[in-house]
Structures are given as structure tokens and as C-alpha cells.
Amino acid sequence: PSWCGTSLPSALSSPGAANRKCLISLMSSPVTGDCGPPPHMTYSRPSSDEPTSVFPVGSMVTYTCIEGAIKIPGKVDTVKCLPGSRWSRLSEPCGRSCGAPTRLRFAALSKTDARINFFPVGTNVSYVCRPGYENTSESSPTSTCLENLTWSEAAELCRSEYLGSALSFLASYTFFFFSCLFSLRYKLEGSHFIQCQLKGNDVEWSKLPTCKLITCSSPPQISNGKHDGEGVEKFAYNTTVTYSCESGFQLVGNVSIHCTSVDKTNGVWSGAAPECKGVRNEPSVREKRSAPSNTCSLHPREKDICQTRSKRNGKESCSPK
DSSP: OTTTEEEEEHHHHHOOOHHHOOOOHHSSSSSSOOOOOOOOSEEESSOSOOOOBBOOOOEEEEHHHHHHOOTTEEEEEEEEETTTTEEEEOOOOOOOOSSSOOSSSEEEOOHHHHTOOBBBBOOOOEEOTTTTTTESSOOOEEEBOOOTTTTTOOOOOEEEEHHHHHHHHHHHHHHHOOSSSSSTTTTEESSSEEEEETTTEEEOOOOOOEEEOOOOOOOOOOTTEEEETTTOSOEEEOOOOEEEEOTTEEEESSSSEEEESSSSEEEEEEEOOOOOEOOOOOOHHHHHHOOOOOOSSSSSHHHHHHHHHHHTTTTTOOOOO
């Protein structure tokens, strides 16, 4: 056999520059049938960190995704060196993808798109109206994966069936009725509805009502006692105050009262304030039995005799004669 147009012994023995180039080429070329570097991919790289440039027939090379890319489901990520110094065919196994599509209050992702977990730039997903909502157009809400890997905003093409029917009914009479949320705590000030009305050559809505918190004024003060809400001018609905008495007095009645409402407009206290009554210190039965009676309401001369007699016998009592 010959190399570079001459025999190998001649190439090795010849000092010419052309022969030296030929030898270098022969030494650096892969063995017949081996593969060179694996195919270049945009979003993936060979897993091996070794800078190998020659791969024997049957060698396998696996690719991993670069940062910012993810594996495309179902894509092969391995190439094989085949006879004839060629690699098996491999399409890009990785790519850039948006995250899961935006969850919408009024619509759900279509069943087809719900099964997908890879969304490259430009992917469109469609939605279907949720139960209780109706589509207001001939098309479905859609969203697209943008270049910055975010989803475009889906048009709100689904409307609540209940709200839609109510508004259709009210609009025909040009009236809108209002009520306050948490109606036990808040009262509606103003008209309960607004009306489309004429104003000169134009039309406008009547004044909107407002919702205000129901409050109570300061609870009653009590003699010889107090409540724990002193210093506060207004008490919100359902606020509770507790009473206590000064030393030597006992609380009679409700210990606590709370702010409530009877007509859902004005705040009133749930009950009457308690009272603080004085406590009498009655002597015990033993004190009554053992206490000597040294007090006599007698004539001065008789009183002296009584006191003398009382000293001799502490149990003896005096009475006027």
C-alpha cells in the first residue's frame, strides 16, 4: 500500500517537507471506520468532559441540556458511531420552554394541552370555559409562550352565567341594587340602588351609597366601679366591655355587655350595666357570743354599779330598774 503517493518506507526515510506533512496527516487521522467529534447541538452538550476527538465504531455519546434549557419529552439524547465514520442521526434533544400555562379563574386548560409538559417559544395553548361560565365569542381563550419564556395574557372570553343573567335583567330597567358585605357589621348609607337618569342633555348615574361600620357610643358608667373600655368614644359592632367594682363593693348584674344592633342600622348595648353594691362586714357567731356587754343606758349612779358588777362577772348584763 501507499500513503500520499509513495510507500510508507519511502515516506519515513525521505527527508522532504512534503513527506513530513504526509506523516503528520497519517498520524492524526482516525483509524478507518472511526468517528470524529460528535455532532454540535444548540441547547445540549456531550456528557463526557474528556476532550476525545476519535471514537471507535459502536461508541455511544449522550447529551445533557445546557443551563436554561430542558429535555424535550420523547426526544433521543444519544448518538452512536456507525461503520463508515459516521454518527447516527440526532435531532436537538433539548430546548427552551415556558413553564406551566397560567391558571385562569374562568377557564381551564384544554385536555390536549393539559397533557403537554414542554412549551417552546411560540407554542399556543387553548382554554375552555369552566362550569358556570359561558363563552361570549366564537373563539376560545388562548395564550402564547413568548421569547422571554412567559405566557401572554388570555382574553377573558368566559362570563359567569349567573352574573350575566342578573346584569341583563337589571340593565333592561337601568337600576342596580346594592347591599353591604358582612351586613351584620355594616350599614348602607344612602339609596339602596342607583339609577341612570337625565341631566340636561346628558345622562349620569345617581349617587352611589356607602357602607359604614355599625358602632355604639360609650357604655354606661357605674358608681364605685368602671369598665375596661374607658377613654374610647366609639365601639365597633360586636365589641365587648367588662365591668369591675372597687374594693369593698360587689358586682350585681351582667359582668360584660357587647355592642349589637336591633334594626341593622344603629348600635345598642346588649343589656343594662351592672351595679356595685357595698359589702357589710357582719361579726361572726363566736364574736357575738364572746363579746361582753359593758354598755348600759342607765342613770349615772346606776351605771357605775352596773360597770362594777360587769367587771366581777363578764357574762352578767345590766338592765334599768
